[in-house]
Amino acid sequence: MHPVSPIRKIFQDVADRRQMFRMFDRHAQRPNRWDADASALYAGEWFEMSERDHDHMFEILPPFWMRGDMFAMREFLTGSITSIFFALTIDGEARHFHGYCDLSDKPSPGRMRAAIVDRESRPVKAMTRTERLDHIWSATHDNYRGYAGERWPEPSRGKRTIAVYGGNRSTQPKLLDDLTDEEISAKLPVHLRYLPDAIAA
Incomplete structure (x- = not known):
């Protein structure tokens, strides 16, 4: 996909x-x-x-x-x-x-x-949700990102995945597009974390 x-x-x-x-x-x-x-x-x-x-x-x-x-x-x-x-x-x-x-x-x-x-040239610095996800994907090391393979349900295969903290000091893969607002915020650097949402062009 x-x-x-x-x-x-x-x-x-x-x-x-x-x-x-x-x-x-x-x-x-x-x-x-x-x-x-x-x-x-x-x-x-x-x-x-x-x-x-x-x-x-x-x-x-x-x-x-x-x-x-x-x-x-x-x-x-x-x-x-x-x-x-x-x-x-x-x-x-x-x-x-x-x-x-x-x-x-x-x-x-x-x-x-x-x-x-x-x-x-936009006067207000802002980011769309898609830009936030793309920044996270670009900034994450290859060891902590990947693509959904055969172990995932058919509709998810080929989609981007990223490691998220799952408790007990463990991480688990999750579809990048399924990250919650809290998970997105936690993965962004502080200077980007609180930017307002931008309307996609």
Whole structure:
């Protein structure tokens, strides 16, 4: 069960280099990794990075193409999905971002650029429930997240799971989408915990 695809922010802070490389393939544990097209799973994901890491990625290989404030990575992740790096000025501040776009859809980098500017220009800092869950998923170590397998009921298989505290110093896997508000709050860093809910665009 892969489909996802709308443009979405997957990490709420500026990613450091270790976090950046982890998020480049944050779905590596998905079932049937080599058997199914995961394009829709990655397309539309974006996060903020440092200028230093943006420039580092530019220097790794010659870009596939450059257009004003963005460039495309020459190596494709899956199918026609590749990394697009953005250097944007938002509210007078230079900021840098990474996103996955499907280059078979030629306007997709421009749409992602517009979505990032819109999301980051909002006057009140807020998060949707989906953004909270994606941040938790992105920030959690692989040992504590996974995908529901054959031991789960059929409708749950392939969905993302995360370890939650189950009492008696033990943890147990739970579907990420089923986390309660209290569990979400406990897994978020303090500076994100009390942000108001945002209305999904």
